[in-house]
Every structure is written in C-alpha cells, then in structure tokens.
Amino acid sequence: MHIGLAGGTFNPIHNGHLVAASEILDRFKLDSIIFIPSARPPHKKTEEIADPLHRFCMVSIATLSHPKFLVSPIELLREESSYSIQTIKELKGQYGEKTEFYFITGVDAFLEIYTWKDPDLLFMNCHFIVASRPGYENKNILEILTKTITSRFKNIRFKALEAEQNIMKIEVNESPFSIFVAEISALNVSSTEIRKRISERKPCSDLLPDGVFTYIGKNNLYANINS
Secondary structure (H helix, E strand, O other): OEEEEEEEOOOOOOHHHHHHHHHHHHHOOOOEEEEEEOOOOOOOOHHHOOOHHHHHHHHHHHHOOOOOEEEOOOOOOOOOOOOHHHHHHHHHHHHOOOOEEEEEEEHHHHOOHHHOOOHHHHHOOOEEEEEEOOOOOOOHHHHHHHHHHHOOOOOOOEEEOOOEOOEEEEEEOOOOOEEEEEEOOOOOOOHHHHHHHHHOOOOOHHHOOHHHHHHHHHOOOOOOOOO
8 A cells, every 4th residue: 555644744734735745646656644633733923724623623634525535533632742753653553564555745844854753764764756846956955965965874875766747756775765746736825825825814715625714714714914
C-alpha cells in the first residue's frame, strides 16, 4: 500500500490544498492521502491560528466527499511537542512495515528540512514528494541537500536521476526511500490571504470548499485578525 501524508496547520484548508492533493494522488498512484493537521506551532501568533479542533473539523469537512482522502488527529493528540519523525514511526506501527509512506511537502519547507528533528531518520523511513511550483528551478535542491544534510550526516548522500514527466527523482544512499520533486499545478491561493480577506470582510467563498466557508462563518473564525 502507498499512502501520502499531507501535514500542515490548514488554517484554514482551502481549494489549493485539495487541488494539489488530487494531482499528487493521481500522478503517484497513491492508495490514499492522510491529512494531518498540526498542533499549535509555538512560533506563530496565537490569534493567527484557529483552535486545533476547529482546524481538524474543517479538514474533515473538506475531505469528506473524497473516498481516498483521510484525516488523522495523531499530532493534535500529543500533549508534548510533535515531530514528523514521531508521526511516521507511529503510522508505520499502525499500518505495518509493508506500507510505504510518501511525506508531501512544499519545496520551500523541504529546503529547511535540516532544521527538523532527526532529518537523517526521516530519509530512512519514508519517501518524500516535494511539490514545486511550475517554472521553479529544481536543480539547486541537490546542492542545498548536500550542504545542509550531508555536511552534518556524512553517511547520507544524494544522487539526482534524469527527470521524467516533470518529476525529478533523488536517490538517498543506504535508504530504500527516494525524494520526488514534482511540478504541481495549484490554485494561486494561500491561507494567509484567506484569513486577511475574512478579517476585512472581503469575498473568499470561491477559494474554500462550501462546507468550510459555512463552518468559518458559523464559528466566527478569523474575523478579528489582520494576517
């Protein structure tokens, strides 16, 4: 079984998230994608982030009609700080070692993976699907990985293969898992812009699933913020 993992604050989840996930599901022939809302990040302003339960409910509403989209509260249930490596290991325990996980992330976040907890173990435990913007120069990814990861973990080296169908594959030595850098078409929309529109009472219903738009209104979310 091949399962994608889409983590994020989803504050709120929007149509861009769903379009990108649908494209990845199809292009990589995944059996399903699990959306994993993150806990409240300590480095962000409290008023910017909706309560974890609200964000979980919005993701559940947004994915309800798609049979291959699932939602997990795994990171919200942890009382202590939550890390991606913990999530991967827990899910492996739940689904079994025969399940291959594909950690889905944007290219900007991926290039900062050296700041994550135990990045060396992540490369040894799952594939990565790195969503790149169309026209984005991907060749420097290998160079950045070498400078930030190989320089710290001498046993981890990367080798890029020739791109096929706008997907660049990067092999990780001594690991059965790979990194796939793929150009993903997504709507030009961000959660930050949506929150700003809501706080300024500007229209944004076309950027959100209908149920999520209704949920935000009923619960008066993002009405009193400026970002």
